[in-house]
Amino acid sequence: MARISLFLSGHDKEDENKVCRLFAITSNEPLSPMVALRALDVMKEGHDGSGVGLLMTDLGGDLEQFRGSPILSGIFSQEGIKRLDRYMMELGLLTKFKLSIRPVKMPPEGTPKRDVYLIRVYEYPLEWEGFTEAEIADRLMRIRIDLRRLGGQDGSMVVFSFWPDTIMIKEVGDPLAIAEYLGLDRKGLKARVIMAQGRQNTNYAVTLYACHPFFLQGFATMTNGENTAFGPIRDYLLSRGFPGYTGYQSDSEVFTHTLHYTVNRLGLGIDDYKHIITPLKDEELIRHPDSVFLRRLKHGCRLLAIDGPNCVIGCLPDKTLFMVHDSKKLRPGVVGGRPGMFAFSSEMCGLDGAIPVREGNYEFQPMKYDLACVDASRMEVRRWNQWEPCTRLH
Amino acid sequence: MGTLHPSALSPRDLPWRVCWDRDRCTLCGQCTAVCPVRAIELGVHRRREIPVSVGLGERPGNVYRVFYGIDQKTDPAHACVGCGMCSFVCPNSAIFPVRSEETDKLKFHINQGGEPRRRGGRRNDTASVLDRIKFVRISMLTDPALDAGRHEFELRTLLGRILPPEEILKSAGEDGWAPPVREIYPLIVGGMSFGALSPNMWEGLQMGVAYLNEELGMPVRISTGEGGCPPRLLRSRFLKYVILQIASGYFGWDEIIHALPEMKEDPCAIEIKYGQGAKPGDGGLLMWHKVNGLIAAIRGVPPGVSLPSPPTHQTKYSIEESVAKMIQSLCMAWGFRVPVYPKISATSTTTAVLNNIARNRYAAALAIDGEDGGTGAAYNVSMNHMGHPIAANVRDAYLNLVKIGKQNEIPLFAAGGVGKNGNLAANAAALIMLGASGVQVGKYLMQAAAGCVGSEGDRCNICNIGRCPKGITSQDPRLYRRLDPEDVAERLVDVFLSFDAELKKILAPMGRSTSLPIGMSDALGIDDFHAAERLQIGYMV
Numbered sequence: 001m002a003r004i005s006l007f008l009s010g011h012d013k014e015d016e017n018k019v020c021r022l023f024a025i026t027s028n029e030p031l032s033p034m035v036a037l038r039a040l041d042v043m044k045e046g047h048d049g050s051g052v053g054l055l056m057t058d059l060g061g062d063l064e065q066f067r068g069s070p071i072l073s074g075i076f077s078q079e080g081i082k083r084l085d086r087y088m089m090e091l092g093l094l095t096k097f098k099l100s101i102r103p104v105k106m107p108p109e110g111t112p113k114r115d116v117y118l119i120r121v122y123e124y125p126l127e128w129e130g131f132t133e134a135e136i137a138d139r140l141m142r143i144r145i146d147l148r149r150l151g152g153q154d155g156s157m158v159v160f161s162f163w164p165d166t167i168m169i170k171e172v173g174d175p176l177a178i179a180e181y182l183g184l185d186r187k188g189l190k191a192r193v194i195m196a197q198g199r200q201n202t203n204y205a206v207t208l209y210a211c212h213p214f215f216l217q218g219f220a221t222m223t224n225g226e227n228t229a230f231g232p233i234r235d236y237l238l239s240r241g242f243p244g245y246t247g248y249q250s251d252s253e254v255f256t257h258t259l260h261y262t263v264n265r266l267g268l269g270i271d272d273y274k275h276i277i278t279p280l281k282d283e284e285l286i287r288h289p290d291s292v293f294l295r296r297l298k299h300g301c302r303l304l305a306i307d308g309p310n311c312v313i314g315c316l317p318d319k320t321l322f323m324v325h326d327s328k329k330l331r332p333g334v335v336g337g338r339p340g341m342f343a344f345s346s347e348m349c350g351l352d353g354a355i356p357v358r359e360g361n362y363e364f365q366p367m368k369y370d371l372a373c374v375d376a377s378r379m380e381v382r383r384w385n386q387w388e389p390c391t392r393l394h
Numbered sequence: 395m396g397t398l399h400p401s402a403l404s405p406r407d408l409p410w411r412v413c414w415d416r417d418r419c420t421l422c423g424q425c426t427a428v429c430p431v432r433a434i435e436l437g438v439h440r441r442r443e444i445p446v447s448v449g450l451g452e453r454p455g456n457v458y459r460v461f462y463g464i465d466q467k468t469d470p471a472h473a474c475v476g477c478g479m480c481s482f483v484c485p486n487s488a489i490f491p492v493r494s495e496e497t498d499k500l501k502f503h504i505n506q507g508g509e510p511r512r513r514g515g516r517r518n519d520t521a522s523v524l525d526r527i528k529f530v531r532i533s534m535l536t537d538p539a540l541d542a543g544r545h546e547f548e549l550r551t552l553l554g555r556i557l558p559p560e561e562i563l564k565s566a567g568e569d570g571w572a573p574p575v576r577e578i579y580p581l582i583v584g585g586m587s588f589g590a591l592s593p594n595m596w597e598g599l600q601m602g603v604a605y606l607n608e609e610l611g612m613p614v615r616i617s618t619g620e621g622g623c624p625p626r627l628l629r630s631r632f633l634k635y636v637i638l639q640i641a642s643g644y645f646g647w648d649e650i651i652h653a654l655p656e657m658k659e660d661p662c663a664i665e666i667k668y669g670q671g672a673k674p675g676d677g678g679l680l681m682w683h684k685v686n687g688l689i690a691a692i693r694g695v696p697p698g699v700s701l702p703s704p705p706t707h708q709t710k711y712s713i714e715e716s717v718a719k720m721i722q723s724l725c726m727a728w729g730f731r732v733p734v735y736p737k738i739s740a741t742s743t744t745t746a747v748l749n750n751i752a753r754n755r756y757a758a759a760l761a762i763d764g765e766d767g768g769t770g771a772a773y774n775v776s777m778n779h780m781g782h783p784i785a786a787n788v789r790d791a792y793l794n795l796v797k798i799g800k801q802n803e804i805p806l807f808a809a810g811g812v813g814k815n816g817n818l819a820a821n822a823a824a825l826i827m828l829g830a831s832g833v834q835v836g837k838y839l840m841q842a843a844a845g846c847v848g849s850e851g852d853r854c855n856i857c858n859i860g861r862c863p864k865g866i867t868s869q870d871p872r873l874y875r876r877l878d879p880e881d882v883a884e885r886l887v888d889v890f891l892s893f894d895a896e897l898k899k900i901l902a903p904m905g906r907s908t909s910l911p912i913g914m915s916d917a918l919g920i921d922d923f924h925a926a927e928r929l930q931i932g933y934m935v
Contacts, residue, residue: 226537228905231916232801239799266559278908281548282577293566299552299575300559303802307908308537327908328545330538 020199020212020224022333022346024313025354026321028378029340030060030190033169035354037179039345040198042353050110052175053211054184055195055220056167058319058376062188063167066097066121070140073160073168074147075208076116080156084118087147092125099167099189101182108181111173117182119167137217141244148209158208161215167191170211192376193319197222210249214256217244218317221259223252224346225309225331230254236303237261255312258304263316270322271384274371276301277312278327280386290390313344322373329368335381336363342374342381401506403468407499409852410476410491414464418488421462425480425489430861433474434489437465464489470504477847477854479863493851511774512679514857514867516837517672517766518778520850522814523785523925524821530932531917533905542895542902549897550613551580551832551910553663554733554758556803573758574733576662579606579614580910581822581893583886584809584834585639585665585737587621588646589680589689589701590770590857592874595844595866598882600627602843603635605883606890614890615662617834620678620703622646622692628653633661639737640724641667642677643703645693651727660732663758664724668707668717669739671767671784671810673776677703681771683860684869713750717757725756733758740764740782740810745794752800759805761834762788766811768837768848770867771858784810785828789929792829792913801913805831813838814850818889819896827914828929840866843885844877 021043023036033054040052063071076084088094099119107113128136144162151157160168167189171178175198179185197212212222227233230251237245237257242265245257255277262273279298285291298305309330313323323333323344335344336351338359345351351358362381366372369386405411412434426434443457466474474491481490504511533539554575557565565572583603588596599616606614620641627633628650638661640647669675680689680701690697709716717736724734735758738747744762751757764784769777788808795801808830812821814837822833840846844866848854857867865877901907904917911917919932926933 226533226905228531228533228537229909229911229914232911232913235796235913236801239796239801241799266563268563281546282550296557296562296566296572297559299556300562300802302552302556302909303912305909307906307911328540 020197020222020346021350022195022197022212022222022224022311022313022344023350023354024193024195024222024315024321024344025341026058026193026319026343026374026376026378027341028192030064030192031194032185032190033194033196034179034185036194036196037175037184039343039350039354040196041176043198043345043347043350050199051172051211052170052178053197053213053222054169055161055213055215055315056189056191056193057165057220057315058192059165059167059190060192061190062099063097063121063165067165069096069121069123070162070164071166072118072120072122072162073166074118074151075114075158075171076118076151077156078115079154080151081116081118083150084147084157087150088122091143092127093122093143094125095120096123097121103181105181108173108177111171111178111181117169141217145243145246163215163218166215166218168213168215170208172208193315193321195220195222195313195315207249209247212250212252214247214250214253216256216260217264219256219260219263219314221252221255221312221314223255223310223312225311225326227251227254227306227308227310229305229307232303233258233306240265255306255310255314259314261304270316270320270373271371271390272297274324274386276304277306278324278368278386279305288387293390311346313346319376320373322371323366324371325366325368327368332365334363334365335372335374337381338362339379342378344372401470401503403470403473403499403503405466405468406494408466408468408473409494409498409500410474411494412464412466412474412480412489412491415488416461416463418486419463420486420488422485424483424485425464428479428483428863430477430479430856430863431472431475432467433472434464434466434480437463439463470500470506473500473504475854475856476852477856477863479847512681512771512858513774513777513855514768514770514772515848515852515855516768516777516814516850518850518852519766520815522766522811522821523783523920524811524824525815525817526920526922526925527785527820527824527931528919528934529823529827529900529904529917530919530934532903537905540902540905540907542898545902545907547898547901547907548909549580549894550577551912552576552805553578553615553735553807553832554805555755556805558800558803571730573755574731576615576733577613578662578832579612579890580826580832581614581890582637582807582832582834583614583616583839584836585617585619585637585667586836586840587619587639587678587680587770588624588692589621589684589869590619590867592862592865592868592877593688594874594877594879595840595882598843598877598879599839599886600632601879601883602886602890604632605887607635610887610891612890612894617665620645620667621680621689622649622694624692625649625653629656629658631659633657634659636661637663637665639665639667641703642705642707643701645695645701645703648694649692654727660728663733663735664728665761666717666720666724666734666736668736669741669763670737670769671739671763671765671781672769673772674739674741674765674781675705676772676776676780677705679703679771679858681858681860683858684867686869689869713747717750718754721754721756735759735761737761737763739767740784740787742782744782744787744791748791748794748804749798752795752798752804757804759807759831760791761807761809762791763834764788764808764810766814767809768840769857781810784808784812784825786928788825788830789828793930795829796913801829807832807834809834809836819893819900822893823897823900824918827911827918828931829913829915831910831912839886839889842889843882
């Protein structure tokens with residue numbers, strides 16, 4: 001009897017099971033974002049098409065020539081554009097190039113009408129000359145946060161990123177319909193690294209700022225599932241005294257900031273990131289060759305450990321894409337491709353859709369201890385797991 | 395009838411009245427023998443009967459008969475404490491104490507000779523904010539609830555100063571000193587001294603703790619309380635499960651210091667007691683009744699004298715001077731290998747203490763004991779009216795640490811009223827999610843592991859005079875032999891195993907398993923708006 005009732009309720013179960021579908025691709029040849037969005041569409045059975053988040057970096061097309069210049073991505077009203085111009089003018093930041101999208105058609109169902117999807121390249125002011133990289137990174141971040149704050153008052157400006165070689169687009173609605181509406185298949189819009197996610201947040205109030213991927217100073221991540229340790233992690237990041245650790249409309253934003261904290265603030269690597277968010281258990285650590293250091297790291301970063309079913313796909317400033325899972329491995333995730341082009345997908349069908357012809361020896365489904373990454377050379381899928389000795393000397 | 399004087403009370407004026415059923419009584423006398431306060435005695439009663447014969451032939455007359463029964467004494471020194479041992483031993487269930495339905499008059503007279511009431515036990519108030527806190531964030535669809543029985547849970551906590559990650563990396567590079575950190579179970583057996591507890595109770599707890607560690611792999615730790623530690627334990631490998639407490643009387647520390655060169659293991663930690671929740675601002679109090687030869691030897695004092703610890707450490711004139719130095723001295727005694735942390739009573743000035751501790755890199759943690767903490771002996775007024783509830787205090791402390799970004803550096807341990815109404819795991823989980831790294835528990839263990847009859851209804855509460863009817867807090871062999879240490883150990887293990895299962899039953903539905911949810915206040919709710927505001931948790935109705 002129980003078996004029958006389970007069967008009968010199967011349809012509901014499927015609906016309930018919808019989680020964010022994630023897809024990222026890295027390719028030597030610049031690709032249109034449509035590749036990633038079509039892959040999302042293949043995985044549509046599992047997401048509800050309620051939104052899209054897109055990150056493009058290592059740009060090709062029209063923007064390749066502006067590699068070092070910061071690009072502002074966001075959604076602006078007419079009033080917002082005016083405010084933005086005044087604000088940037090005061091800082092001495094001048095527009096160098098625009099790829100902004102002003103939709104003329106009616107938006108697809110469920111998508112609000114916006115004035116401008118801004119993609120604007122700026123030129124650094126003269127007085128920034130001689131600034132160190134860190135100083136520039138700090139300024140760019142503060143400007144983005146400030147614009148977000150100013151725009152948040154009346155909703156006139158929604159800012160996703162302000163960083164060289166990076167474009168972000170986020171919107172509510174069906175990913176493919178939005179892509180068509182915004183004309184994302186245009187020739188000049190191409191990138192070698194693309195991250196896409198096909199759903200609005202469900203766990204907190206719907207806001208564009210809650211839509212993955214999240215981005216901070218070159219670090220980006222997107223995640224599915226829910227991180228139940230979100231509260232203490234958020235509190236810990238907020239109390240680090242770093243202005244970029246802000247937002248947190250989504251529990252997944254902490255993955256990006258923890259990554260930033262690990263690499264930028266602590267000077268550690270991506271393998272240490274895995275050790276921080278999913279530390280080995282106490283009894284496991286005893287058997288690890290770097291147990292002394294890892295135990296200390298676990299203690300010190302205790303409040304950054306995640307808890308939840310999560311598949312995390314991220315991108316580092318050096319354009320390395322990676323995938324890790326929570327320590328219970330309650331979400332799927334697969335990496336595959338061929339030298340020159342690799343994709344990271346939360347579902348096998350997404351990978352099949354985007355790269356139908358792959359070399360099987362590169363195919364890898366990371367398990368709970370694993371990290372899979374592909375660097376900018378795109379030659380191989382590097383596999384690493386937490387039982388290996390730490391790669392850097394501590 | 396005696397003289398009617400102001401403190402003359404009738405049984406009805408007492409908090410507990412002993413009801414006795416003449417028809418069921420076998421006159422065996424066991425109840426009067428067992429009564430710890432001699433509240434009842436065998437009495438010989440005369441009763442007048444007037445037998446009336448049928449007809450008018452004989453005139454009715456008096457017949458005086460004698461019967462034997464139980465008398466309840468009414469003088470304050472022998473007032474029934476409601477422990478119920480009489481009904482425990484009665485073969486016919488002929489006797490039992492009953493709570494007076496109105497406020498007793500005894501409380502106005504229990505200060506004969508100008509001596510205020512002193513007692514052991516608890517605050518006698520069933521109210522508990524912790525009991526009202528609910529875990530409202532349930533995982534279901536966006537993240538699946540976990541299986542408490544099948545998933546792996548890491549329920550350990552850290553006791554010890556944890557350096558910020560930046561400093562950990564720096565000290566790892568320099569191969570420098572890092573503060574000692576212990577990975578322990580978040581439920582700690584709180585400080586109950588050898589002296590306050592009977593030898594059998596102490597031995598039982600120690601055996602239970604050793605079993606939990608060595609057979610079940612649960613790193614449970616036990617604090618000694620202020621009364622020293624038996625010499626053999628100091629020199630045994632089991633010392634690593636023990637937190638040695640030093641308090642203002644320094645009892646037993648002569649023995650401990652002398653044992654230092656012979657210690658096989660370092661103790662888990664050193665707890666410096668500056669205050670306790672049951673009697674904040676007052677020192678420990680071991681009354682002379684309980685200071686027998688053994689206790690006197692371990693504590694290094696003459697037998698048969700009351701041992702009131704000073705309210706404060708006599709060397710201390712400022713927090714910087716004494717607390718810092720004392721912490722550092724004790725760190726030094728064990729070569730900086732043992733965490734040393736202060737324990738204070740919850741107070742509105744907790745955050746000031748905490749901020750000071752936060753600046754002292756040798757301070758390993760802060761234990762905060764709330765007003766509902768229990769005690770072996772204290773003035774009634776201290777127990778009932780002094781102190782601060784633990785929930786708000788530990789929350790303030792945690793939020794203060796969050797504000798200065800040190801919430802992971804100084805673990806907070808909460809105590810006082812955890813499980814006071816029997817909800818041990820729920821109370822502990824609530825405190826952990828409010829910000830505690832772990833909890834200390836005493837009274838609950840006395841009830842669950844040894845059958846203490848005390849309750850929040852002023853029952854028994856005679857721990858101070860050494861006549862504990864269950865042998866838990868007595869130093870009289872005739873009493874403590876009632877308690878088998880093996881039984882205590884077994885029950886202690888039962889308690890920890892069931893606590894563990896219940897804690898998982900709380901954490902699993904919230905989707906937490908990889909680490910203890912310290913400060914996970916987004917999962918908490920309470921049905922009182924002001925309490926919710928105060929604790930910065932959800933308000934739910």
